[in-house]
Amino acid sequence: xxxxxxxxxxxxxxxxxxxxxKALDGVSFEIQAGEFxxxxxxxxxxxxxxxxxxxxxxxxTSGKVTVSGFDVQADYAQARRQLGVVxxxxxxxxxxxxxxxxxxxxxxxxxxxxEAWISELLESLGLADTAxxxxxxxxxxxxxxxxxxxxxxxxxxxxxxxxxxxxxxxxLRQTLWQFIARLNKAGSTVLLTTHxxxxxxxxxxxxxxxxxGRVVALERTSELLKxxxxxVLRFKLDGALPLEFESRARVTGRIVQLPAHDAxxxxxxxxxxxxxxxxxxxxxxxxxxxxxxxxxxxxxxxAAGVPA
Numbered sequence: 496x497x498x499x500x501x502x503x504x505x506x507x508x509x510x511x512x513x514x515x516x517k518a519l520d521g522v523s524f525e526i527q528a529g530e531f532x533x534x535x536x537x538x539x540x541x542x543x544x545x546x547x548x549x550x551x552x553x554x555x556t557s558g559k560v561t562v563s564g565f566d567v568q569a570d571y572a573q574a575r576r577q578l579g580v581v582x583x584x585x586x587x588x589x590x591x592x593x594x595x596x597x598x599x600x601x602x603x604x605x606x607x608x609x610e611a612w613i614s615e616l617l618e619s620l621g622l623a624d625t626a627x628x629x630x631x632x633x634x635x636x637x638x639x640x641x642x643x644x645x646x647x648x649x650x651x652x653x654x655x656x657x658x659x660x661x662x663x664x665x666x667l668r669q670t671l672w673q674f675i676a677r678l679n680k681a682g683s684t685v686l687l688t689t690h691x692x693x694x695x696x697x698x699x700x701x702x703x704x705x706x707x708g709r710v711v712a713l714e715r716t717s718e719l720l721k722x723x724x725x726x727v728l729r730f731k732l733d734g735a736l737p738l739e740f741e742s743r744a745r746v747t748g749r750i751v752q753l754p755a756h757d758a759x760x761x762x763x764x765x766x767x768x769x770x771x772x773x774x775x776x777x778x779x780x781x782x783x784x785x786x787x788x789x790x791x792x793x794x795x796x797x798a799a800g801v802p803a
Contacts, residue, residue: 531699
């Protein structure tokens, strides 16, 4: 039995200005128990809509979603008990301290006498020193840690992390991933959405990519990387990149990255740049990473595909 199953899920929103908006279009895939699974896509691809349906916060227009075999609509209470969802938004109750808030969250799921687990969560997520602090006193990073603790307080077998490290510092990212990796190793299923593709590459065994509400890639992370069409030429450049390279280049400040299939193509790039009177620095060639694959798939140049 899969931990999570999406079966032909579509979601259509009515529009006052014209045709209805199709946020999801026949999304189907399964996540097996114990997987660390990544759900990637650009803004507006449908990731948050899919997670909202999974968590019972929105209803699919058609299709079926189950968690550990429980239908998220017909068996909402049972399905929700299986899930621990860490949302993007910082939502907290300002009237309680950290430990009290976790006790109350436990009560929502009928869990009692779990002080030992609450203490472990506080220690593991770096919240032990603030256990008696009012929620209003916490910094943004501490509130983000608290969201994780609240999601895990009832020991759900399936953990959903929706952009959990957006805008947080390096220390929190390391603390969070060490703890989540430990839970995953112990058998928890993890579904992660993130715009930090290096995190997805390092953590996720399998990845689905959404574009305009449809699955455009679904494969093991290693296979996606193996299918990458080229290496990457990386260098620093002063001045504007020649126009013929703009459509294929990744540019971050002075750093330019171009797909390079062979030595001849690398030399051609550099020759054109020299002819334009530009000077390059810190030239290197690296293997394609998940960000390269993601951009390739999203631009419809890739061949990652969706396996049957």
